[in-house]
Amino acid sequence: MTTLAVTELALSHARSYKGAVVEADGRPVAIYGANGAGKTNILEALSLLSPGRGLRGVKADEITRAPERIGWKITATLQSLGHIHEVEVTYEGSGTRCVTIDGKTTPQVALGHIVRMVWLVPVMDRLWVEGAEGRRRFLDRVALSFEPRHADVSLAYEKAMRQRNRMLKNGITDPGWYRAVEAQMAIAGAAIHTNRQHAIAQLTAVREEAGTTFPTATLNLSHAEGFVLPDDAGALAEAFADSRPRDIFAGRTLVGPHRADFDATYTAKRLPARQCSTGEQKALLISLILANARALALGFGAPPILLLDEVSAHLDAGRRAALYDEICALGAQAWMTGTGPELFKDLGNRAQRLEVFDMNGTSKITAH
């Protein structure tokens, strides 16, 4: 029995939707329609019910429906651990988005107490072959799914580092100017590093016992130039102080969690993920997402809501069927998209189906 699910979702003036309502019964939801019909926009709307900027990682203004540009509103009824909540995320067309839970205005982080979400989007298909930034973002999403406060420490770190980088660029050498800001960076940075290590440990722990058909990945946290990030804030503050002469020369901070990376190895083949086939790379990602979901089911008390955009791309029929079986066994409400209904045939009546189409520039949804 699913204990975490969105049972009603309403989109108002968000992206290609003027006004649309979706009802869901807790089963996985298969969304199909042509390119540009509005499938990913539904997943993005759902992702805005969790802390952060949603699955496209954009500012609130970009989501405002053109041409009206009057702001937007996402409303949802959420079943979470035996409680029913009404959640509203509103953007009035300027300023920041506003979150209410059961009619009360709350900070975004409060969403993390009642909902956990994990997503997989097509840009992640290049995760293993592109730069470290995408992998850090991926790992931070995993860390955030376990620890909602990860968003706050990340922001605190970025803010302090911007300040330090400004001093470095100005060639300031007086240690007195650096101490306070480096202490802030060290506290936030150590928390980031700990959350990431914890996230990897959680993924690894569930992997041992899961009877998954997806190939497992062994993850390894690293840092640019072979530097080893210390675990505690005191040692990290020292590392910042030691790095100052080099940093002044570079005009930016060269050590810290913002320069971390992780690599994945296809465990059974002992092959780095970047050398695997496109299909294998996708399968490794899916195995990480499923491990994340299993770990959350244990820690949070319910499997997270899964948002799987174009999930069957690069998967052969066998792997696709295996994925559906694992999602159903997990009991997660997975919202999945694909271009046609045939991609979801193996789900039979284990899923509900929504067709999305464009009507004169406005997306419409029909339940099947």
Ligand SMILES: Nc1ncnc2c1ncn2[C@@H]1O[C@H](COP(=O)(O)OP(=O)(O)O)[C@@H](O)[C@H]1O
């Ligand atoms: N702010 C916006 N206002 C109006 N339409 C938008 C906005 N942002 C994106 N769109 C439209 O949404 C559509 C893409 O929807 P999307 O959900 O990504 O499609 P798909 O079904 O392929 O996943 C495009 O037609 C795009 O022009």
Ligand SMILES: [Mg+2]
């Ligand atoms: Mg899409």
